[in-house]
Amino acid sequence: MPLWAISVYFVYAMRRVECPDCGVKVEQVPWADGKHQSTCSYRIFLARWAKRLSWKETAMIFGSSWDTVFRAIDWVVR
Numbered sequence: 233m234p235l236w237a238i239s240v241y242f243v244y245a246m247r248r249v250e251c252p253d254c255g256v257k258v259e260q261v262p263w264a265d266g267k268h269q270s271t272c273s274y275r276i277f278l279a280r281w282a283k284r285l286s287w288k289e290t291a292m293i294f295g296s297s298w299d300t301v302f303r304a305i306d307w308v309v310r
Contacts, residue, residue, distance in 0.1 A: 239295075242271070268307070270296075275304035 247259045263271045270278075278301050282290045287301045 265307075268303070270300060270304065275307050278304040279308040 242263075244261070246261070248256055249259075250256050263273065265272055268275070278290060278294065278296065281294070282301055282305055285293070287298055287305070290296075291298045291301045
């Protein structure tokens, strides 16, 4: 990880409701999508940088894995 990197952890307890007809439902939040471990904004950020740098360089510079960059690009393209 670069010397200037700041680790940020976003912790949020999703609210849940139990519907008698549908079962347990979890609230939808604007910064996340499905079971992805990164936010929508971060995936877009990585994908934009991966247009200028190699996927490996992008992962290394931003403290992610190559696989995270790949999934970000895949998500943006879809």
